[in-house]
Amino acid sequence: MGKETNYLLEFTFDTLLNVFNYERVPFMKKYYFCKLMNLVDTRLLKQGVDIGYPEFWYMYGPITDFAIVDGIIDHGFTNRYYPDNENVIYPAQHRRNYDIDLKDRRIIESTIQTIWSKYRFETGDNIKAENYKQNSPYKFNTTFQDFIRVVDNDNQTSTPKEVLISNLLDKLLSEFPQNDLSEIEDFYLEWDDTIRLVLDLKDSKRKMELVKVLKGKFWSTFSKGIRLRVNKNIPDEKLAMWSEEYQKAITQQYKDVERIREAIILEDSEINIEPDEYIVKSLMQTAYHIGI
Amino acid sequence: MNLFLDTNVLLGYTFETDHWNGKSLDVISHRYVKHSSVNVSTEFEHNSQTMIRKIKGMFNRFKREARLSKSKKEIESYLKIEDFEIKCILLDLIQKSGSSNINDIINYVNQYQVAFEKRCLLNVNYLKSIITFHNRKTAHTDIYDLCVLDGFVKEDPADVEIVIDAHDLGQKTNPLYFITGDYGHIVSRKEFIENITSIEKVIYLKHFDLTKVLKKRH
Numbered sequence: 001m002g003k004e005t006n007y008l009l010e011f012t013f014d015t016l017l018n019v020f021n022y023e024r025v026p027f028m029k030k031y032y033f034c035k036l037m038n039l040v041d042t043r044l045l046k047q048g049v050d051i052g053y054p055e056f057w058y059m060y061g062p063i064t065d066f067a068i069v070d071g072i073i074d075h076g077f078t079n080r081y082y083p084d085n086e087n088v089i090y091p092a093q094h095r096r097n098y099d100i101d102l103k104d105r106r107i108i109e110s111t112i113q114t115i116w117s118k119y120r121f122e123t124g125d126n127i128k129a130e131n132y133k134q135n136s137p138y139k140f141n142t143t144f145q146d147f148i149r150v151v152d153n154d155n156q157t158s159t160p161k162e163v164l165i166s167n168l169l170d171k172l173l174s175e176f177p178q179n180d181l182s183e184i185e186d187f188y189l190e191w192d193d194t195i196r197l198v199l200d201l202k203d204s205k206r207k208m209e210l211v212k213v214l215k216g217k218f219w220s221t222f223s224k225g226i227r228l229r230v231n232k233n234i235p236d237e238k239l240a241m242w243s244e245e246y247q248k249a250i251t252q253q254y255k256d257v258e259r260i261r262e263a264i265i266l267e268d269s270e271i272n273i274e275p276d277e278y279i280v281k282s283l284m285q286t287a288y289h290i291g292i
Numbered sequence: 293m294n295l296f297l298d299t300n301v302l303l304g305y306t307f308e309t310d311h312w313n314g315k316s317l318d319v320i321s322h323r324y325v326k327h328s329s330v331n332v333s334t335e336f337e338h339n340s341q342t343m344i345r346k347i348k349g350m351f352n353r354f355k356r357e358a359r360l361s362k363s364k365k366e367i368e369s370y371l372k373i374e375d376f377e378i379k380c381i382l383l384d385l386i387q388k389s390g391s392s393n394i395n396d397i398i399n400y401v402n403q404y405q406v407a408f409e410k411r412c413l414l415n416v417n418y419l420k421s422i423i424t425f426h427n428r429k430t431a432h433t434d435i436y437d438l439c440v441l442d443g444f445v446k447e448d449p450a451d452v453e454i455v456i457d458a459h460d461l462g463q464k465t466n467p468l469y470f471i472t473g474d475y476g477h478i479v480s481r482k483e484f485i486e487n488i489t490s491i492e493k494v495i496y497l498k499h500f501d502l503t504k505v506l507k508k509r510h
Binding site for chain 2: 170173174186189190192193197258261262265266273275276279280281282283284285286287288289290291292
């Protein structure tokens with residue numbers, strides 16, 4: 001069976017790239033293109049036009065997979081719109097007749113004009129912020145972007161970084177979508193508790209290195225769960241592959257976080273009290289009896 | 293004198309408890325050479341990790357609620373509703389913390405969680421340092437087939453592999469005493485196992501008393 005060309009999608013791409021970059025200047029990175037497309041697609045869907053744009057939410061917001069789009073655009077998306085594998089460009093050759101409804105065509109054109117007037121001077125990050133404002137899957141996702149920003153910022157801050165991180169951890173705790181992502185809840189709570197343990201370390205260089213490592217371990221896994229839940233027009237085989245990747249990531253990253261935690265507990269953690277032996281023993285006995 | 297330790301002995305030592313007043317601790321503290329197998333090690337790591345995770349999970353859920361609570365009373369109410377196996381311990385710790393401040397309570401409870409984890413981890417590390425884990429290379433299909441006929445494989449294939457591990461080791465390290473807390477699958481087949489393998493004796497953890505074992509042997 002031959003592939004079906006999606007003319008609505010092709011027309012949207014052509015119009016968007018024509019309006020935003022008629023001169024074909026290589027400036028539009030995949031990141032920027034995907035963030036813009038999210039805004040366009042959101043508006044189109046609200047007006048009843050489904051262009052069948054394949055999209056999912058991942059680590060830094062909405063994104064598409066060009067390999068999937070390749071399959072629904074004549075001569076492939078990458079070949080036509082992404083020739084240098086760096087910039088999305090209005091193709092030199094494009095279709096004259098798209099075989100789409102005139103009504104849909106007008107809606108797409110006017111929507112892209114609106115997006116252009118509103119966002120043409122905005123940076124990719126500002127457009128991304130707009131994506132999150134309009135479509136963030138959960139508040140948790142939005143807050144985590146702040147968490148990433150704080151953790152990755154190596155400059156001095158007026159409020160100690162530990163305090164900022166700790167406050168964000170509390171916020172994340174209240175926003176975690178435990179009903180929808182229950183399969184990752186144990187890992188998440190372990191991760192949260194381990195970061196807090198790391199924040200108590202005295203060696204600030206090691207502390208921040210570990211926080212960065214832990215951030216990556218959780219966010220890459222959680223995002224795989226989000227990708228599975230918040231997506232559209234993604235082929236079933238791809239979804240099955242993502243599902244497998246997600247399960248593997250939970251197992252692996254959970255273990256990795258535990259290894260980091262164990263090393264801290266054995267080497268660095270200080271117990272400031274003399275724990276009641278009877279209580280510690282009771283905890284161990286409970287562990288044994290619920291497991292056996 | 294060589295001992296081969298089954299998974300339940302390692303678990304008993306890790307959590308410093310078992311169904312027979314800590315017999316696992318006696319076994320581990322005994323001066324004789326201790327062996328086990330890679331299969332046991334894998335099963336032990338999985339089981340001990342699951343058990344530790346369950347307790348950590350309860351602590352973590354408690355701490356999440358505590359962090360989202362506004363008062364000590366709210367935390368206590370939450371604990372009364374939740375069906376935690378460590379509920380009484382947590383309530384006790386809240387009292388022992390001697391504070392109404394949520395952060396103080398969390399920090400105090402946290403110390404116990406860390407103490408629990410640390411103790412288990414030290415025990416696991418100690419076990420790893422004193423036990424030689426045998427990695428069997430031979431299938432021993434003759435033994436395996438006899439276990440199939442006996443119905444042992446059908447009942448617990450993982451235990452069969454461990455018994456064969458011990459048999460493999462017993463051929464080089466003799467006499468080898470197999471210590472286990474598993475009555476249902478292993479001790480109940482004591483004679484069968486001793487007859488078909490190189491294992492000198494299967495010893496039920498409950499009855500572990502090496503002086504008696506030695507006297508009988510001589």
